[in-house]
Amino acid sequence: MMSIAARSGVFSPYMQATAFAVAGPLKALVPGVVVKGENILLNPKKKFLCRESLNGQSPKTGPAVTVSINGSAGVRFAHTDITVPDFSDYRRPEVLDPNKSSQDSSESRRTFSYLVTGATAVVSVYAAKTVVTQFVSSMSASADVLAMSKIEIKLSDIPEGKNMTFKWRGKPLFVRHRTEKEIATEAAVSLTELRDPQHDKDRVISPSWVIVLGVCTHLGCVPIANAGEYGGYYCPCHGSHYDASGRIRKGPAPLNLEVPYYEFPDDNTVIVG
């Protein structure tokens, strides 16, 4: 075993990365045999920087120099010309010099770090807020849908005591011009006799005008105006009677007719929606 190790000099060109013909410290017992006609394909001036370039320095041809036992067949460059990697590329310029105290520049470095962090956070908060706002607002109704959802009604077209039906958001809308007698009757109704107690003045803005959705609260039929025992609306499907304020008085329906949101911009118009 030991003899193999001692005689392994012939293998050294294969076991080392470089084969380089220089004079060894010891005089070789047998002078090297120079193989003629083969060039060593390496560039000794090329810098050794890493393992890959070191590989590139290896001779592509066979061994140029053969020596015998204990002959130095190659040279290891003992890290004299290799740039030792360090972290100076990643360090701030204030702390590059190892002889300088880092405490002198700690204030500015720290402030810079926090400034960068803070600026990133500010932009992130803005971006997140914008994304959320856009997403949420995309779920709300668009402007054309909102414009379609309103209806403007000219009140002078409806004579007193009449009920007119409009289509609003795909549903019938009753606009009723009440007479003084109806107003007085509905205002006098006691809440105790109502199934869904609601005073008449809570259901109207102006007492002359009753604006309700024409959908029966029982199963969604469209009631008939000016019919039924209470002179308001009568649902033909299952016989629900509503009074002139749209309140359920008799029959299977559980609730009063629904009052939508509406407003009077002037005396002659009403905007529902």
Add this chain to the structure above:
Amino acid sequence: MALAKSVYNLLFRRTSTFAVTIMVGAVLFERVFDQGGDAIFEQLNRGKLWKHIKHNYENKEEE
């Protein structure tokens, strides 16, 4: 340097004040960024937007 030091001690040193700084900064940044963007857009489209050519189509007799 004195300014940086006071900014650090006042705003960045505590997490609570740092968070408040970020929130306030986001509000200010939003205003500046949005209005700046709109201003740049209007500058690039000067004379093409409705509010720039509106006066050409307004009915003078109505006034």
